[in-house]
Amino acid sequence: MDNPEDRKDLQQEIIIQLWKSYPKFKGESAFSSWMYRVAINTAISSFKKEKRRSDVYNYNTAKEPEQEDYDPEKDQQLEVFYRAIQQLNGVEKALIFYFMEGLSHRDTGIQLGISEGNVRVKLNRTKEKLQQIIKKIGYES
Structure with a gap:
């Protein structure tokens, strides 16, 4: 979830x-x-x-943290990444976040109720899809 209130509600x-x-x-x-x-x-x-709700997080109104070191390049990369993630379906999001957490393919499969091999295939396809979305957004590192 993008904002703290939504994260608390989901929790x-x-x-x-x-x-x-x-x-x-x-x-x-x-x-x-x-x-x-x-x-x-x-x-x-x-x-x-x-x-289903139409209120989507507006990145243009997001405020930057005041007390952290600010790196505009990393900030832009994260913004593009999260905008791209929002275009994935629920399973694809889960696959990416499990991958980012370092979960094994086996454990990810257990969590999602699919085989380890299916996790590998879906994860690779999701990574490719994410790369294509990022290219469409117009950002390449």
Whole structure:
């Protein structure tokens, strides 16, 4: 989520879903894997609801942090990256963020309910799609 209020709302929704889903936890996987799965499914559902709403985050009104060192090049790269990410579907976003977190293909597959091989294929396709989106935006490093 782009703004702090939305992140807090999503965090609350994830906690609610974990609480509601706990009786269904069968112990067939690690508890942390189950938690991740519930969290990612809740986040994907939230992104779908967010997409239906027409209020999209406006990067032109974003304020820069006042106390951090400012690197305009890195700031521009991040802005382009996040704008590109917003054009991905929920599963693609999850794949990219799991990849950025350093999750293995196996663990990512467990979280998303797909095979390790399918994760590899989808991740490569998503990376290529992300590169194409970034090129369309008009930014190449």
